[in-house]
Amino acid sequence: MGFMTDTALERGTSARRTIQRRPNATEIARDAGVPVLDVVVPVYNEQSALADSIHRLHRHLRDHFPFSARITIADNASIDDTQQIATELAAELSGVRVVRVPEKGRGRALHAVWSASDSPVLVYMDVDLSTDLAALAPLVAPLVSGHSDLAIGTRLGRGSRVSRGAKREVISRCYNWILKSTLAAGFSDAQCGFKAIRADVAKLLLPHVEDTGWFFDTELLVLAERSGLRIHEVPVDWVDDPDSRVDIVATAAADLKGIGRLLRSFAKGTIPVNTIAAQLGPPGLTAAPRSLLRQAVRFGAVGVVSSVAYIALFMAMQGSLGAQSANLIALLLTAIGNTAANRRFTFGIGGRTNVARHHVEGLIVFAIALAITSGSLAVLHLLVADPHHLIELVVLVMANLMATAARFVLLRGWVFHPRRAH
Numbered sequence: 001m002g003f004m005t006d007t008a009l010e011r012g013t014s015a016r017r018t019i020q021r022r023p024n025a026t027e028i029a030r031d032a033g034v035p036v037l038d039v040v041v042p043v044y045n046e047q048s049a050l051a052d053s054i055h056r057l058h059r060h061l062r063d064h065f066p067f068s069a070r071i072t073i074a075d076n077a078s079i080d081d082t083q084q085i086a087t088e089l090a091a092e093l094s095g096v097r098v099v100r101v102p103e104k105g106r107g108r109a110l111h112a113v114w115s116a117s118d119s120p121v122l123v124y125m126d127v128d129l130s131t132d133l134a135a136l137a138p139l140v141a142p143l144v145s146g147h148s149d150l151a152i153g154t155r156l157g158r159g160s161r162v163s164r165g166a167k168r169e170v171i172s173r174c175y176n177w178i179l180k181s182t183l184a185a186g187f188s189d190a191q192c193g194f195k196a197i198r199a200d201v202a203k204l205l206l207p208h209v210e211d212t213g214w215f216f217d218t219e220l221l222v223l224a225e226r227s228g229l230r231i232h233e234v235p236v237d238w239v240d241d242p243d244s245r246v247d248i249v250a251t252a253a254a255d256l257k258g259i260g261r262l263l264r265s266f267a268k269g270t271i272p273v274n275t276i277a278a279q280l281g282p283p284g285l286t287a288a289p290r291s292l293l294r295q296a297v298r299f300g301a302v303g304v305v306s307s308v309a310y311i312a313l314f315m316a317m318q319g320s321l322g323a324q325s326a327n328l329i330a331l332l333l334t335a336i337g338n339t340a341a342n343r344r345f346t347f348g349i350g351g352r353t354n355v356a357r358h359h360v361e362g363l364i365v366f367a368i369a370l371a372i373t374s375g376s377l378a379v380l381h382l383l384v385a386d387p388h389h390l391i392e393l394v395v396l397v398m399a400n401l402m403a404t405a406a407r408f409v410l411l412r413g414w415v416f417h418p419r420r421a422h
Contacts, residue, residue: 025120025144025198029068035095037069037140037196038119042109043086043127044076050085053129058093060133067137067144070119071096074109107216111209114202120144122202124217126193132237139234140196148232149201150224152187153194157235164240171248175255181413182259182292183222183266187231190218194236201229204279208271214251215258222262227276267293298346299408306338335366339415347416361415368410369403 029036039057043050054071061069073086075098086098101109114122121143125131131153142148155162156176162169172191179185195217197205201224211219225231265271310330317326339362343349349358376399380387387395 024146028120034118035070036067036119036144037121037123038072038117039069039123040072040074040110040113041125041127042074042076042106043078043082044104045078045080045082046127047081047085049127050082051089053127054089056129058096065137072113073098074113075100076109077102077104105212106214108212110216111206115206117199120199121196122199123196128241130238130241131194135234135236142232143196143198149198149229151196151232151234152189153192153236154189154233155192155236155238156189157233159235161237168240180417181409183262184417185222186225187221188233190221204276211258213254215255219258226273263292295346295412299342302338302341302346306334309337310334335363342411343416349416358415365407365410365415369407372403372406373399
């Protein structure tokens with residue numbers, strides 16, 4: 001990353017004019033004499049599956065696909081017979097080529113091929129072809145017409161049909177929930193190996209994507225969404241590959257590191273989403289500021305004010321209503337005020353749309369937080385008959401920290417999530 005050169009700015013200005021006109025990709029491809037689609041299949045040591053998959057994909061593109069297409073086998077530093085088989089396939093089948101990428105990393109392979117491709121629409125799919133190829137035309141149609149900027153296949157959307165084990169299902173849903181909770185991601189499925197992007201969009205986004213492995217496409221999607229781009233989703237039929245060799249633990253660890261890196265970058269403002277939005281969108285378009293750090297600071301400030309208000313209300317009512325009633329009323333009033341303040345001040349939601357739902361869900365979140373703190377004391381007294389007051393204090397402090405974190409995550413990822421809040 002860094003400052004854009006004059007040449008890059010000129011390319012950005014040209015891309016802005018191009019995207020504003022929303023040209024038809026078939027016209028661009030026809031004028032340039034290139035295929036409309038470049039379908040990239042990254043492979044690493046896939047000698048057993050490569051030939052059958054490429055033959056199947058080639059037949060589909062030749063017999064059932066409405067747009068001209070090229071297949072690019074991105075050999076990702078394979079050390080078995082993958083490169084030889086890929087070379088033979090390129091010689092045997094028209095419209096198939098091989099690009100050798102000397103270093104491992106799916107993101108590195110996609111970055112290299114997409115950056116150099118001359119097709120106006122760029123696609124990638126996994127070599128196992130787990131996704132039904134019938135979804136390819138609906139995936140790319142909005143990009144070909146110029147309506148959308150990126151497109152993804154989703155296994156978690158309504159209308160999807162998925163066949164896979166419970167373990168992978170849970171991991172996938174947890175990962176996407178983490179993305180929604182931490183990065184406020186609006187797309188439903190970051191990991192499905194079935195995606196497409198307009199080439200002019202890719203040329204501006206790719207220089208800002210750092211990951212070279214499995215987190216590459218998640219980072220690309222988050223960056224695109226933060227830049228205000230249109231992401232089209234297509235429900236897919238998907239069958240799990242039982243022979244998949246993806247290291248789930250290592251991939252999950254790398255993904256969490258990638259999420260942390262993006263959070264730090266957005267908090268510091270080092271990713272130029274507003275610049276990208278201005279280059280790729282209509283005049284006056286800016287990316288929505290959703291800095292996690294900014295929201296966390298405002299959430300903390302609202303919490304401090306709420307605590308002061310609670311103390312004041314409790315003390316004012318304690319003498320006439322008693323401690324229990326004063327506590328209950330003060331908690332309810334400050335919980336309602338806290339939700340309203342976070343709605344407007346922390347998450348930037350104005351007006352009366354969904355205000356009742358927000359307050360009901362805010363009370364639910366408050367009840368969860370209260371259960372964490374009250375439950376911690378109950379557990380302590382079950383374990384220790386007469387705990388020292390310092391131990392009680394430590395437990396309450398830890399429980400309140402957990403409850404505060406839980407409230408922030410639930411408010412950000414559920415109650416006031418952008419997809420539900422507006």
